[in-house]
Amino acid sequence: MIDLLRRWINSPTPARRNTCVLRLERLEAREVPSIPDTPFGIGNLMKGGVHSFPAKAKDLPSGTMVEIYFGGSKDTTGQFKASVTLKDPKGAAVRSNPSFAPIQSEERLAFAAYTITAKTSGQFTVDVKNAGKVIEGSYPYWGTAKIKLPDITVSGAKYFGGSEKDHKNPTGVEVTFKVSGGDPSKFQEKFKIGLYRSTDGKTPGSKLAETEVSGAGQTIKLDTKSPLQGRIHEPYLVVVADNDKKVEEDNEGNNSTKLDLPPIGVMIDPGKNGLTLMDNETFTVTTGGVAASGFRIELRQRGQADTDYTIVAGSSASKFTVIPRLADKVDYLPSAIASGVRFYGATHQVTVQFPELTTIAADTKVVQAAQGLWNQTKTILTSSNGQNWRELGAYIYLDTSTGTYSFGPTSTGPLNSLINGIPTTATVSVVGPGDQVNTTNKSGIYYVAWFHTHPQDHWRASPLFSRGVGPSTQDVNTSNTSGIPGLVFDYVGQQMTVKDPRTGKVINSGILVHTSVGVNANASLYQITGGPARRRT
Known part of the structure; x- marks a missing residue:
């Protein structure tokens, strides 16, 4: 942020137009202009005479280079020679050129640069002395000073720490800083490099880590010691060198770099x-x-x-x-x-x-397996000419590795029969293996429902006997107690009222199946309503 400010000292006489103040201040421009095309000093410089040009400097860091350029128009006699000396703020001559060759044409003669080795403020002075003799007339000459400041850049930012195996985010950022411009080998200033959260990838926000560095460049690590997590309003990180601007730089706009830090x-x-x-x-x-x-x-x-x-x-x-x-x-x-x-x-x-009972009941394999156990139930009944019957049941399983349903081992209820012409109550206790979970493949075989049959247990009973169809009260209680939904295969009933022909008293009414129904009458798969709609978790 150092620039060259030319200020002309206007005067009616040429003798006073050979004075120019070069003021080095902290201005906004980024680079000192090159050698001017027109002279800033015109006049007679007597033999042994000296013109001085002051240049004020503020907080020039170590490694800054001061360069002086001097030249003039053609001197046909070859008599005009210049001796140029650069003096530091203490008045010591730090660079000099005893005598440039006579100016034979419009030339630009570079004067060797001076490197500042410690932060400096004050006034530099360029003395121009005529080392030859003066010929009558005006000989324009010019001079300019260039200040080459150090320039700190950061690059190559990348994350470190963390582990995909352990599913851990990185903990910090590795970055390389470099000092260019001026003479980096003489740069000795200390400054800080910080890691910040950012809303836009440019503006530093809250600080996460910081370290102090010096020298011409190195790779450093900024470790937060904790896994980095993005934030909705701060989805970036920025690494900024010299955020507090302790070091005057040639370009303040290239000392930062960004990394994405998404809030996943x-x-x-x-x-x-x-x-x-x-x-x-x-x-x-x-x-x-x-x-x-x-x-x-x-x-x-x-x-x-x-x-x-x-x-x-x-x-x-x-x-x-x-x-x-x-x-x-x-x-x-x-x-x-x-x-x-x-x-x-x-x-x-x-x-x-777990899946809902309606989904399970609609599955083709479930319906087929349920029909199979129903057929077995009827076979037991017909093989004894209706004298004996059993309820059959099983757990229904879902294999999530394939998405298929299946029935577990068949559970067989006790053998029932007619006692004194009255059918005994049929029951079955359904048992089966528990869940088989494969935590490696992230799948399992889960029991998701239970199933049983209701045989025609009154086939040879008195004509007065009848019963409701579908899930019984006990079935509903069993599902609610176990937390497992259920299915029942039973006959299709009809709305009827059964009366005792001797007394006319109503014995049963509702959707019933009567003793007159044959073993192969229409049957259906019922859902146990009133119980859980899906297995409880």
Whole structure:
């Protein structure tokens, strides 16, 4: 932020127009102009005479180079010679050229540069002395000073720390700073390099880490000691050198660099009420508007370690379909790649529900298996000419690795018969294996419902006997107590009222199946209503 300010000293006589003040101040322009095309000093410089040009400087850092250029128009006699001396603020001659060659044409003669070795403020002076003799007339000459300040740049920023294996975000940033401009080998100033959050990738916000450095350049690490997480309103990091502007630089606009720090999140289809096994669920990985790639969703059962996550969906697009295959409490972990590193969001904790009974009852394999047990139930009845019967049952399982339903081992109820012409009550206790969860493949075989049959247990009973069809009160109680929905295969009844022909008293009424119904009468698969609609988690 040093510039050259030319100020002409106007005077009616040429003798006074050879004075120019070069004032080095902290101005906005970024670079000192080159040698002027027109002279700023014109006049007779007597032999032995000296013209002095002061140049004021403020807080010039070490490594700053001061260069003097001098020249003039053609001197046909070759008598005009100049001796140029640069004096520092203490008055010491730090550079001099005893005598330039005679100016034979319009020339630009470079004067050797002086490098400042410690921060300096004060007035430099350029003395121009005529080392030859004066010929009558005016000989224009000029001079200019260039100040070459150090320039601090930062580059090559990259994240370090963290681990994809452990699903941990990086903890800091590695960056290289370099001092160019002037004489970097003489640059000795100390300054700070800081790591900041940023709303726009330019303006530093809250500080995360900082270190003090010196020298011409090196690679440093700015470690926050904690995994870095993006914020919705601060989705970037910036590394800034000399943020407090302790060092005057040639260019204050190139001492920072940015990195993306996306606030990773996941959005699940808001139109759905929870997640259900084997449903197509829409997941969207969000990044707060930061450009990212390599979007991913990983899964683990609640309670597993961070290393137990398994990728269940990944894409170059942020939106994709996920099929839940682990039930109950699970953790979904979203991630995406930004600035060359994979960033993980917060764990999204979800309870995955079991499928609803209506879905189970509509499945083709379930219907086929239920029909199979119903046929076995009828065979038991017909093989004894209606004298004996059993209820059969089984658990219904869902294999989430394939999405298929199946029946577990068949449970057989006790043999029932007519006692004194009255049918005994048929029952069955359904048993089967529990859940088989594969936490490695993130799938499982889950029991999702129970099933049993209602045989025609009054086939040879008195004509007065009848019963309601479908789930019994005991069936509803069993489902509510166990928290497992159920299905029943039973005959199709009809609305009827049964009266005792001797007394005319109503014995039964409602949707009933009567003793007159044959074993092969129409039957149906009933859902146990009044119980849970799905297995409780």
